[in-house]
Each structure stands twice: as structure tokens, then as C-alpha cells.
Amino acid sequence: MSKIVVTGGGGFIGSHLVRALLSQGKRVTVLDNFSTGHPGNLSEVQADCEIIEGDIRDYATVHKAVRGATAVLHQAALPSVPRSIRDPLSSNEVNITGTLHVLQASAAAGVERLVFAGSSSVYGNQPGLPRVETMRTAPASPYALNKLAGETYARLYAELFGLETVTLRYFNVFGPRQNPDSEYAAVIPKFIRAMLSGQSPHIHGDGRQSRDFTYIDNVIEANLLALKAPLLRGEAANIGGGGSVALADIVDRINGMLGLQIEPVHGPDRQGDVKHSHADIGLAERLLGYRPVVAFDEGLKRTLGWYQENKGVG
Numbered sequence: 236m237s238k239i240v241v242t243g244g245g246g247f248i249g250s251h252l253v254r255a256l257l258s259q260g261k262r263v264t265v266l267d268n269f270s271t272g273h274p275g276n277l278s279e280v281q282a283d284c285e286i287i288e289g290d291i292r293d294y295a296t297v298h299k300a301v302r303g304a305t306a307v308l309h310q311a312a313l314p315s316v317p318r319s320i321r322d323p324l325s326s327n328e329v330n331i332t333g334t335l336h337v338l339q340a341s342a343a344a345g346v347e348r349l350v351f352a353g354s355s356s357v358y359g360n361q362p363g364l365p366r367v368e369t370m371r372t373a374p375a376s377p378y379a380l381n382k383l384a385g386e387t388y389a390r391l392y393a394e395l396f397g398l399e400t401v402t403l404r405y406f407n408v409f410g411p412r413q414n415p416d417s418e419y420a421a422v423i424p425k426f427i428r429a430m431l432s433g434q435s436p437h438i439h440g441d442g443r444q445s446r447d448f449t450y451i452d453n454v455i456e457a458n459l460l461a462l463k464a465p466l467l468r469g470e471a472a473n474i475g476g477g478g479s480v481a482l483a484d485i486v487d488r489i490n491g492m493l494g495l496q497i498e499p500v501h502g503p504d505r506q507g508d509v510k511h512s513h514a515d516i517g518l519a520e521r522l523l524g525y526r527p528v529v530a531f532d533e534g535l536k537r538t539l540g541w542y543q544e545n546k547g548v549g
Contacts, residue, residue, distance in 0.1 A: 236262045238304045239462070242291055242337060243311030244284075245272030247413045248352065248405075248454060252308055255455045257283050266291065266300040271314065276412055291333035298340040306462055307349045309337050312381075315417075316356065316507040319378035330381035331388075338388055342396045350461045351389045353402040353471060354382040355447070355512050364479070365447075365515040368404075368471055376507035390469030401461050401522070402471035403454070406514045410451030410534065411541035422482060423448065423535070427542045430489050430497050439505040442483030447514045449476040450534025453527045460523040470522055475514025476534070477527045488532070492539055 239256055243249040244265030249272060256263045263284040265277065268291075277286065289296035291311050301307055312330050313319070319326035334351070341349050358366045359373030374380040386402035393400045407421070415424035426436040457474045461467070486499050519525040529537070 236260075237306070238262045238264060240264045240266060240301050240304045240307045242266045242300075242307065242309045243272060244286075245269050245274055245276050246310060247272070247276070247410075248408060248451065249310040250276035250412060251410070251451050251455050252310065252458055253277060253284060254280055255459060259459075264300055264304065266297065267311065273414070291336055292328055294336045294340060297336045298344065301337070301340050301344045301346055304341075304344065305347050307337065307341050307346055308458055309334065309349060310352045311337075312352065314378070316376040316378045317505060319376050319381065320507050323377040326377050326381055330378070331384045334385040335388055338392045338398065338400075342392055342398045346398065348399040348462065348467065349389065349392075350458055351385055351400060351402045353386045353404040354379065355404050355406040355473065355475070355514065356509060357383045357386070357404065358509070358512070360509055364511060365513040366473060367515040368473060368518050375509065386471050390471070393467070393469030399467045400469050401464070401467040402469075403457050403461065403474045403519075404471055404514075405454055406447040406449045406473065406475035406512055408449050408451055408454050410538050423485065423538065424542070426485060426489060427539055430486075430493060430495065431542060433497070435497055435500045436486055438482050438486075438499045438501050439503065439508065441501060442486070442499060443481050444508070445479045445481045445511045445513070447475040447477075447479050447512050448485075448531055448534075449474060449527070450529040450531065450537070452529045452534070456528050457519065457523060457525050460525055464523045467522075470518070472519040472522055472525075473514035473516050474519055474525065475516050475527075476531050477516065478531055479511065479513040480531060485535070488535060489539065492536060
């Protein structure tokens with residue numbers, strides 16, 4: 236049975252990927268240092284996969300993990316725009332040097348395909364929606380720059396070393412098991428946690444900023460499609476949910492689902508944040524056969540239900 240490695244497999248996206256791969260009968264190895272992920276995310280499946288607790292900044296550990304693998308889903312990262320502004324050195328070490336380790340180890344081990352978790356943040360705040368891959372990139376934070384460097388390295392490894400790669404530029408992923416506790420947490424779990432407790436959610440800015448919020452099942456589908464797509468040569472493709480929703484509208488929708496009328500609290504804009512995002516997913520459809528499988532409202536309903544069942548914990 237072929238082996239698939241998921242770096243960052245203890246994280247939000249990674250743990251969903253691990254479950255999806257195991258449900259398909261795949262042999263899965265997880266590489267994670269659990270600095271942002273959590274072993275509890277894998278508690279139900281830990282007996283069914285190999286878990287290597289290690290850091291992608293250590294090349295020997297990465298090489299050990301990918302040895303014998305046919306594919307690598309590289310999800311490991313130090314996420315968050317604000318964190319990268321506060322500590323750009325650590326972001327660089329994990330997101331650029333760590334990614335280079337994963338690419339080099341994969342090429343050296345004869346891995347056939349690597350799927351890199353990219354980010355819509357590479358587009359920055361330039362005008363023009365929806366975002367199309369032919370647009371110039373304009374990173375507005377160290378994190379965005381890290382992700383752009385990672386996808387550029389992935390393209391070079393396809394061109395220079397024959398490692399089939401593709402970058403999936405994720406647009407604001409959300410869903411069950413996303414941690415709402417961190418100061419760097421994504422807005423939807425933070426909104427849900429606050430509102431389930433009867434508290435006002437906090438919005439940076441006026442709330443009119445919008446995002447292409449992408450339910451986790453859509454991202455998992457994109458990764459699974461990328462594993463079996465025809466020859467890949469380092470392309471970068473948008474993975475979005477098919478629309479764009481303002482932050483204030485999300486508060487209204489959660490209020491409607493809970494039967495509440497909680498007003499948000501507004502604060503100053505956050506440095507490095509992108510004002511609007513909306514993905515053109517035409518390339519992903521042509522390249523991978525990708526289409527969103529869960530619409531935003533259904534995804535929000537499922538996510539809210541999960542937090543209600545789990546008492547609001549991530």
C-alpha cells in the first residue's frame with residue numbers, strides 16, 4: 236500500500252485530511268511538532284496511522300518521515316498574519332526553510348507528488364476581484380511573503396528536479412475543530428465561541444471587509460483531487476468557496492441560527508489584513524476538476540453545530 240505523508244497532520248486542516256485519507260484506505264504518516272496543532276485532533280484515528288512528532292525545521296526528521304512515500308500533503312506552517320508581523324524570523328524559519336526541507340527531502344526520497352498548502356494572502360490588497368492566478372502577487376505581510384516563497388520553491392522543484400507539485404491557494408478555511416482560543420484564531424470560530432457564551436464578537440474595522448470563506452470539506456476535496464490529477468508542473472490554483480461574505484454578515488447569520496441579537500464590538504483595523512478576497516476557481520476546475528462541495532451557509536451551520544455539541548471548544 237502506498238504511503239502518504241501529511242505534514243501538520245495534527246492541525247485543523249491536516250487532521251481532516253488524515254481522516255479523509257484513512258477513510259479511503261490509504262496508509263498515512265503524520266509529521267507534526269504540535270506547536271499549533273494538537274494530538275487530540277487525531278485521538279480517534281491515532282491507532283490507524285503513523286505519527287512522527289518532529290519539526291520540519293529539522294531536515295533529518297523530515298527525510299525520515301517521507302522515506303517510502305509516494306505523495307506528501309504539506310500543510311505544516313506557522314500561520315497568522317499578525318503573528319508573522321510580530322515574529323517574522325520564526326515565520327520565515329518554519330514557512331520557508333521548513334518548506335524547503337520538505338521539498339528537498341521529498342525529491343531525494345523519490346516522492347512522486349507534493350501538494351503545498353498555499354494562501355490567498357499572496358494577492359495582498361491590490362484592486363480587482365475575483366482574484367485570478369494571472370494577477371501579480373503583492374504580499375502585505377511576512378506570512379504572505381512566506382507562502383509566496385514556498386509556492387515558488389514548489390514550482391522550481393517541479394521544473395528542476397521532476398517532483399510533481401501543485402500549490403493550493405486556500406481562501407479563509409473554516410470548519411469543525413478549528414481552534415478559537417489563540418489570539419491568532421480565524422474569525423468564524425472566534426465569533427461562534429463568543430456568541431455561544433452570550434458575548435459580543437470582536438471585529439477589527441467596520442465589518443464590511445469580506446472574505447471568500449471556504450468550508451473545510453472543500454479544501455479536503457481539492458487535496459484529494461490533487462493527488463490523482465494528471466501531470467502537475469508547479470501550478471498554483473485558487474481554492475475558494477465560490478463567493479464572498481462580509482464579517483458583519485457572518486455575525487447576523489450566526490445570530491439568526493441561534494435566535495439571538497448580539498451586536499459586535501468594533502476595533503481598529505489590523506495591520507497586514509487584506510480588505511476583500513474572492514477566488515476565481517476556474518483554474519482549479521480545469522486542472523483538478525475542483526468545485527465546492529459544501530456552500531458557505533451549510534458549512535457555517537455544520538460548524539456552529541459542532542461547537543454547540545462540543546461546548547464551544549476547539
